[in-house]
Amino acid sequence: MVSVHDPVRGAAFGELRRFRQEFYACLTARADAVFELADAVLCADGPVRSLAELSLVAEHRRGHGSAYAAVVDGRIDVERLRTALAGVSLPRAADGRLVLAVDITCWLRPEAQTSPERILCHTRGRGKGQAIMIPGWPYSMIAALEPGRSSWTAPLDFQRLAPGDDAASVTAAQLRHLLDRLMAAGQWRQGDPDVLIVADAGYDGPRLAWLLRDLPVQILTRLRSDRVLRRAAPPRDPTFIGRPPRHGGEFIFADPATWGVPDVSTTTETRLYGTATAQAWDRLHPRLTRRAAWTGSGDLPIIAGTVIHLQVDRLPSGATPKPVWLWWSGVHATDTTSPADVDRLWQTFLRRFDIEHTFRMIKQTLGWTCPKIRSPAAADRWTWLVLAAYIQLRLARPLAADLRRPWEKPAAAHRLTPARVRRDFRHLRTKTACPTAAPKPTRPGPGRPAGQPNQRPAQRHDVHIVTATTSTRTSKKNTATTKPRPRRRG
Known part of the structure; x- marks a missing residue:
């Protein structure tokens, strides 16, 4: 009681x-x-x-x-x-801000030839740590993060990616609808801090910021270490004739000589990582080109943000630490951003990996990927059932x-x-609502007569190889004449 x-x-x-x-x-x-x-x-x-x-x-x-x-x-x-998920109590950061993490996890179905709408999913950690492509159903998940070290998150939405879907567009639409439900449920009101959306390097942070520019959100994503961004355009010279430049000098991640003096620098002592040094540069943007998602008419936008470079002394796994590059959609670091804000941002990004605990829980314990389901609609139904079960655990x-x-340590x-x-x-x-009715006695159906084969075999479906963000052009590589991979310009 x-x-x-x-x-x-x-x-x-x-x-x-x-x-x-x-x-x-x-x-x-x-x-x-x-x-x-x-x-x-x-x-x-x-x-x-x-x-x-x-x-x-x-x-x-x-x-x-x-x-x-x-x-x-x-x-x-x-x-x-x-709507019910948006109304439950959600964790918040120390400043009362909602922090949402987005990520894609896959339900691998390599041998399900009768299951339609399978896509080649990028998978790591199999064999000798190689990245291989396995057919399956990818799902985009949004979860609210807790402020401290925890294995809990608050999942709020799941959506399966269909063949040909653009992950950035699907995620942006997911976030837009979710924010509408959170506002309707009173989770965010006018005057509250902007919702912080955290994503890994698989997402295009500037594009997410551009698609959600009319909403009270901020984007924090990790960038690859081979990126090249541009500074703000210098003031126009009145003696210069012609079109003014739209981009300033290059900021090459792999070349410290192009970094210059950081706008904000901070050093923090941590228990797991030792000394953590973070540097921030304001108003950097990628140079967009007319390809993939930027094929519309008009001038390409300038999506400025703050770049944060994080370097730590050690990793808990013992591996050699590598620098981490973050892109934040906020600007004017020299005016409004303090060293405490920079520390808050990179520490919030580390909390994004808590979503991996949720993936492992729903897959290995709750059995999300265990049933051999044929149709994608049934897979979506089972996904929502498992998600509702996890939410009940959190409540x-x-x-x-x-x-x-007996071998486990006590926990608070x-x-x-x-x-x-x-x-x-x-x-x-037994102390909560159990609204189900008692089952009625039934008899099993006769089934197929013994010895009679199935006259209607299931249809076989091909695996979709390309998506909206995957190039369909193929090139033949000659190992004798292959040139080194060029640096990324955007």
């Missing part, structure tokens, strides 16, 4: 109960089967391996056939569920007890990991 003298636990139970009721209201077909399947994901004793094994969990009161039917034939009102975080293993209540909260969810479930 929840004590009436503990308002914190009472409020947490109320929010968890409301979300479970709202999640059930979002299920428009086979609601009982889908809801109990989500409870089975949360209450299973170990990692989820298959849908058939979930039917053996006590919280799943239906047969194994209903588990497959829930994924294949169930229906979820995704827009209503997205149950202040309520769970530490059911640790606010330091429990998602896996430890999941161990106690079975006991918390």
